[in-house]
Amino acid sequence: MIVVSLGAGRILGVRRGFLRAAVTGLLGTLVGLAVAAALLPPAPTASEVLPTAFGFALLAAMILSVSLEAVLRPRGPRRGSLRTRVRTFLTVGGRLWEVARTARRHGLAGPRLASRAALSSPEGAQRIRRFLEDCGGMFVKFGQIASTRSDLVPAPVIAALGDLQADVRRVPPAQIRERLVEELGPDEVFAEFSAEPLAAASIGQTHLAVLPSGEPVVVKIRRPGIEVSVARDSAVLRWAARAAARRSAAARRLGLVPLADELIRSIDGELSYLAEAASARALAEATTEPGIRIPAVHTELSTDGVLVLERVDGCPVSDADAVEATGVPRAALAERLLGAFLAQVMTAGVFHADPHPGNVLIDPEGVLWLIDFGAVGIIDPVSMDALQLMAAGLATRQPALISRAMRAFAPDAPPTQALEAEISRVLSAQLHAGGFDPRSMQDVIAIMQHHRIPVPPTLTLLGRALVTLEGTLRAIDPHVDLAAAAAGRLGSTVDLSPEGTQDVVQRELVRNLPTLRALPGLVEDVVLQLRAGSARLQVDAFSNPGSRVVSRWLDRATFALVGAVGLVASAVMLVGAALAPAGAPANTLTAVGYIGLVVSAVMLLRVVAQILRREADPD
Incomplete structure (x- = not known):
């Protein structure tokens, strides 16, 4: 049996786990013996049985290995634990039937799912919203994330999903205690712990607590069983998207399958509080603006399912009385928040992607605190260079700079003149008096989509964050001149003065200094080879x-x-x-x-x- 199992895997050229190899070896051996018994005459000798049985056993083991590979191969990039997969399998059938019945009730399954216009219309968008609300669970969270993806979701659907709210039940205190013991151990970690939650969300629940040292903290606890719920609803969403794409041309044109995959990846990222803790620490390092703070993370008490943060004694900036009580001018607060955000984006490459008024608190001293780090944007170096070039073009009203930044994301983009013509129209409409309007980023994204230039998810997240930030700034100071303030702040982060240009040139020279030093020797070598006739140019399409x-x-x-x-x-x-x-x-x-x-x-x-x-x- 061992020889059959190892031989089958070796001949097929695949590696299998111990369990799969043992099953194929055992079943293949049994099949080989059965076939040998059926083909050979009565009372065969060992020299007749062994070769025949071994040959058919090897063939049967190979067929079984290929069959198991086809049935059991992974279907997605993420696989949970065995316990999670089993519980998901046992519950996904009922959930699938419930979601399908809800979709039919709202006209999202059947003949009314006939055209993209039907789904993109205001009436279709409201049907999608009611469908998500009735499904509940993670489907509401999917809708909330989808409302931030203007690059994938039509505008009427985004407007309908913008204020989608989940009716989340609160987790009983006994289950919260059990979850804390499971994550942090049986020892008493907190001197005080409020059984009444401060807030309840679809992923976790927030409680107030006090450490033994007397420091007040905020504790975020992942809901019990949320992993199974996410895995179950993700499987249903993926299946529904693929089924709709097979049956409806409108669903294919809307890109439901890539949208579903993107939503599933987003919510998977929010399941880990360790990732949120890392985002909070990165934001704290990136936030150097005076008067802007990030709550400290208690790393020693934070796990994948529990996050312990410094408690902030403040109120949302939408509370007008709290803002007035600080005595700090509203214009100064708005300029401070805008400057911190632009510095995060243009200098550090990490920014708070959901700066709505509820996520910006103000304490009695007038310090602004950014909270909730479930949505944090990370800008890679290539995107950072393109983004700085784009910001310079927006600030100086130079379409050529913005066009060059766009082409960095797609070398086969349309001719520069076509891009510059559209960008010029956007600049004429959005920019006034030399100012920079953050909403123009949405127009830049729309131009990229129109010309089929890939839009990085980070750029889409940034465009949405800028629009959200505009609403928060106006909640702080209704009279803020956003264009002028942004232009001034952007000028400090993107230095376009002669001195700044000289610094850029000097930095590039230092970066390329080794190549420049070797260049004369390389040129001399090439000239000598050309003079001696030993240099040849050979193009071989099959040498790479x-x-x-x-x-x-x-x-x-x-x-x-x-x-x-x-x-x-x-x-x-x-x-x-x-x-x-x-x-x-x-x-x-x-x-x-x-x-x-x-x-x-x-x-x-x-x-x-x-x-x-x-x-x-x-x-």
Whole structure:
């Protein structure tokens, strides 16, 4: 059995887990013995049984391995624990039926799902919102995340989902205590712990507590069983999106499948409070503006399911009385918040992506506190360079700079003149008196979508955050001149003065200094080789790494072709043996036919196994 299992895996060229290898070895051996018993005459000798049984056992183990690879290969990038997958499987059927029934009731399954216009209309958007509210659970969270993706979701749907609220029941105190013990251990971590939650959300619940040192803190606790709920609703959402895309051209044009995958990835990221703690620490390092603070994270008490933060004694900036009581001018508070946000984006590359008034608190001293780090944007170096170039173009009203920044995301973008023409119209409409309007970022994203330039998710998140920030700034100071304030702050973060340009040139020279120092020697070598006639230029399309990929494809195609031809030839030999008169030639044809049949089947099974494994592991 061990030899059969190892031999099957070796011939197929795949690695299997211990359990899968043991099952295929055991079942393959049993099948081989059964086939040998059926084919051999009564009372066979060991020399007759072993080769026959082993050969058929090996073939059966290979077929079983390929079958298990096709059935059990991973379907998605994320796999939870075995317990979570089992509980999800047991509950997903009922949930799927419930969601399908709700979709039919709201006209989202059937003939009314006929056109993109029907889904994108205000009436269709309201049907989508009512459907998500009636489904409840994670579907409300999916809708809330979708309302931030203006690059994927039509504008009427975003407007309908903008104020989508979840009717979240509160977790009983006994379950909260049990969750705390599970995450932090049986020891008393908190001197005081409020059983009444401060807030309840779909992912977790927030409580007030006091540490043994007397420091007040805020404790966020992940809801019990939320992993199973997320996995179940994610499976239902993924299935529903694919089913709708198969049956409806409107759903395919809306891109429901990539949208569902994006929503699932977003909510998976919010499940880990360790990731939120890391985002809070990154924001704290990026926030250097005086009067702007980030609550400290108690790392030693934070786990994947519990987050302990410094408690802030403040009120939301939408509370006009609290803002007035600080004595700090409203204009100064708005300028301070805008400056901190632009510094996070343009300097540190990490920013608070949901700065609505409820996430910005003000304490009695007039210090602004940013809270809730479930949505934090991270800007990679390539996007940062393009974003700084884009910001410089918006601040100086130079369409060429914005166009060049867009083309950094897609080298095969349309001609520069076409982009610049559209950008010029946007600048004429959005920018006035030399100011910078944050809402113009949404127009830039719309231009990129129109020209089919890939929009990085971070850029979309930033555009949404800028619009949200505008509302928060106006809640602080209704008379704020946003364009002028942003232009002034942007000028301090993107230095376009001659001195700033000189610094940029100097920095680039230092970066390329090793190449510049080696350049004269390289030029001299090339000139000497040209003079001596030893320099040659040869273009070989099959000398790069891509040639190895082409060679592997050709080898596999040839291997499969030989296996298929061998299978047909073996079948012809067996037919010829059956039609030939009894004797040595017929016996020879039968033996060669069976040997060829087995060898050809092995070759084709290996090809199928490699294809299945490559689909399961695209890396």
